[in-house]
Amino acid sequence: MPEIAMGALSQNGTVLLARRSSTRRTHPDLWSLPGGHVEDGEDAETAMRRELMEEIGVTPQRWQFAGKVVLEGPLEASVTFHVYRIDQWHGYPRLVDDEHTELRWFSLDAIEGKAELAPPQLGEMLANLVSRETGKPA
Template sequence: MSQLVCAMFIEGDKALLVRRAAHRKWSPLLWDMVGGHVEKDEGLDVALVRECQEEVGLTPLAFNLVATLFEEDDRKHKSPFYVYAVRRWDGGRPQLLGTEHSELGWFRRSEIESLDLAMPAYRDVLLNGLGQV
């Protein structure tokens, strides 16, 4: 079973998203949350912090689980995506690290409604998260 963690960084009325690079096998060029696979014997919170540090140089300090999602074709729910709202972090402004993503941006509710997202179920989670500002 594969597990994934996703960080929904929220600052004011905006959420941070990253665009998956063109060479990525899953959902190339689509907007995604920061995150990735949980390694063997790694806790979800540890994986979340590690992925955020590796991808955008941020260390989540205050976060909570807000959703557990599954891809539409994962009918047996073998690969959960654990989505965390992150409202406090260390590391300043995000920056792209590595080659997984080609750009990043902060998006308001109105912009998120029209983005091409890596997972359609992200949209409701993002909109709900921004509705709690």
């Protein structure tokens, strides 16, 4: 089962999302967290740190495991997404490669009402992350 590690950078009641490029094979043009595949011999935490540097040019400094989303399908289509909440990092988030076309900070309202997420199951987890930070119920 493929595993994906993702980083949810959060600050001031918002979370950073990246719009997937229209050329992506899966979920083109949808909003997602920066991240990518866990490679052989790598754990999800290491993959998350590597992917954030490769995709948005930041090095996570303080994070915690936020949870995972498992998408069930035929055996070859099942995927596990490991999500980490990052509240401290070095560098300024920017597009480094061509996997994404835009970065944007989303509030709780924007996550709940406007963001077309990939995978869609991330919505509840992200809303909970932002609401814990702001004290506003999700």
